[in-house]
Amino acid sequence: MNSRRYAKVAVKVACSAALALFGASTALAKTAPAARLQVDPKAFTLVHVTLDGKPLALRRYEAVYVRKPVAMAANQPARRMGPGGSPAAADKQVLANPLAYQSLYVFVPEGAKADAAIILNVNNGGWFASELRAGIRDGGSYQSTSNTDKVGAALAAGYVYVDVGTRGRGIVAADGTYPGHAPAAVIDTKAAIRWLRLNDAALPGSAERIVVTGTSGGGGLTAVIAASGDSPDFLPELARIGAAGISRTGKSTLSDAVFAAIAYCPITDLGHADLAYEWLYGPVRSAGGTRGNTGGGQWMPAQMAASARLAAGYPAYLDSLHLKLADGRALTAATMRDAIGAQVIAEVEHHIAQGGTVPARGEPFNIAIPRMFGGSMQITRANDWVTVSGGKVTDFDLGAFLTFVAAITPLKPVPAFDRSHNSGNTGIDGENTLFGAADQAWSNFTPYGWEANDVAGDGSGADDAGLAWKGWITHRGQPLARQLRMIDPFSYLGAEAKARVAPYWYVRHGMIDRDTAFPVEIALSRAIAGDSAVKELDFALPWMTPHSGDYDVQSAYRWLKKVISESGSW
Structure with missing residues (x-):
């Protein structure tokens, strides 16, 4: 695939459409001259680190990657995430750098080549806003052989390393609006990519080899970025914030x-x-x-009813995706369970082939598993779901396996994601702050969540809007349909999508991760594999891994080295 084919994309958009997409009330900082986006190759800070015990010098560049960044409130509300959200304990946080959400760091290792890959880190855990943080610190020590040190692996390979700050849910603009609603994180990441392309000739590293990577909400952001390259959907909002390569008439040159x-x-x-x-x-x-x-409460009658109603809607949705398994069969509710089982069985047998062991049926697992934000948990539950003989799985019980997963980490309440103010749930406790109009702190974003909202006066739901879901989602000026589409990789994967899909994908979801359901990840893997632009997908459910990331760095970076060597000019 020739990268030059997508070098120029011409799409016209009206200014009124840009205002409607972004939210006209959102404050913007003063417009800077276009030259501001051009990097000065001599304007860097020298950073000294140790790699595998040896000194290494890096150049660190810092830049605001848009001409018209959103003006943020000095005092930001606390968010309940650890790294990637922040800070968990404070009632509020004072924003030291008002441009922290639309800035980036570029770390260029000594001797980096012009065609080196660029590792672009997105850190939006929970789809929360991600302030700019330096993933490489002066005086830091890194190991190229560690399975959890992607900095060490990247530096040893001579890759350029980029940390990016992006908007996301949980932030407030200077004018009191909510600029982090979907698809803000996607817009900002695309703007950062355009900045890297604008400055491609000025810095080592090739913008034709950008590798985006992230975990959890950042993994979701990674997936939609990789699926939606050059989609015209995003041009109005990119123009609104002054992203590189967008003209006033909406034409794209990057x-x-x-x-x-x-x-x-x-x-x-x-x-x-x-x-x-x-x-x-x-x-x-x-x-x-x-x-x-x-987790978080009893299995209430309202949640029991909600669970049954939601489950009943999944088969028709899965059918609508028209996905295929590797053997050519349709991926449906009837074949999904087999597909999940096949992935788990493959991982069990891979674990054994790597020298691992599996206790006999009835005997306990005794494994310490690292947690995402530090510490570990001990798994001592008996094996009641798999039998192994001669290195192969001879019997597997999916129902028992799912019970095993839920026993390790209790399941989310019902609904798992759109649960604010419905089904007996109180407070804003789901992903709801990712959605809504610019002047709205949150919104229900699914048909069930909208119709079941039972708190009058909260500004969301059919009870307040006076409209059922279908009427609301199509109501003039209502952003929910667009927001959902523009953060969903399924919107862009497939032959009919007007997008440039990344040719290479490495996707992992832990074998005991219950933060989203396995069918979501299986379906995503099949949508990726079914896109004609995709040359390689490496997908797995790693052995006894909970919700976490960057735990198999050696495998991931061996894969990356291989696909780079095989890619030629994509």
């Missing part, structure tokens, strides 16, 4: 497509993730009695 994606446990397809979750885990909840294997 690409925001990427070479590869390394995505861990992507939280994605949020418009349908509740359906998949209950279709898979509803029986596990029911078998759990009044507790229902559900």
Whole structure:
């Protein structure tokens, strides 16, 4: 595939459409001259690190990657995430750098070549806003052979390393609006990619080999970025913030497509993730009695009814995707369970082939598993779901396996994602702050969540809007349909999508990760594999891995080295 084919994309957009897409009330900082986006190759800070015990010098560039960044409020509300959100303990945070959400760091290792890959890190855990943080610190020590040190692996390979700050849910603009609603994180990441292309000739590293990588919400962001390259959907908002390569008439002269994606446990397809979750885990909840294997409360009658209703909607949605398994069969509700089982069985046998062991049926697992934000958890539950003989799985019980997963980490409440103010859930507790109009803190974003909202006066739901879901989603000026589409890789994967899809994908979802349901990730893998532009997909459910990322760095970077060597001019 010739990268020059997408070098120029011409699409006209009206200024009124740009205002409607972004939200006209969102404050913008003063416009800077166009030259501001051009990097000065001599304007860098020298950073000294140790790599495998030896000194290494890097040049660090810092830049605001848009001409018209959004003006942020000095005091930001606290967010309940750890790294990638922040800070968990404070009532509010004072924003030291008002441009932290639309800036980037570029780290260029000594001796980096012009055609080196560029590792672009997105850190939007939970789809929350991600302030710019330096992933490489002066005086830091890194290891190229570590399985959890992607900095060390990248530097040892001579890659350029980029950290990017992006908007996301949980931030407030200077004018009191909410500029982090979807698809802000996607818009900002695309703007950063365009900045890298604008400055491609000035810095080492090739913008034709950008590798975007992230975990959880960042994994979801990674997936949609890799799926939606050069889509005209995003041009109005890119123009609004002054992204590189967008003219006043909406024409694009730069690409925001990427070479590869390394995505861990992507939280994605949020418009349908509740359906998949209950279709898979509803029986596990029911078998759990009044507790229902559900974290955060009892297995209430309202949640039981919600689970059944959501689960019933999943088969038709899955059918609508028209996905195929590797053997050519349609991926449907009837074949999805087999597909999940096949992935788990493959991982068990891979684990054994690598020298691992599996306890006999009835005997306990005794494994310490690292947690995403530090520490570890001990798994001591008995094996009641798999039998192995001669290195091969001879018996597998998917239902028992799902119960095993839920016993390690209790399932999310019902609904898992759009759960604010419905089904007995109180407070804003799902992904709801990712959605809504610019002047709206949050919104229900699925048909069930909207119709079941039972809190009058909260500004969301049919009770307040006076419109059922179908009427609301098509109501003039309502952004929900666009927001859901523009953060969903399924919107762009496939022959009919007007997008430049990344040719290389490395996707991981832990074998005991219940943060989104396995059907979401299986379907994503099949959508990727079914896109004609995709040359290689490496997908797995790694052995006894919870919701986390960057745990198999050696494997990921061996894969990256291989696809780079095989790619030629893509």
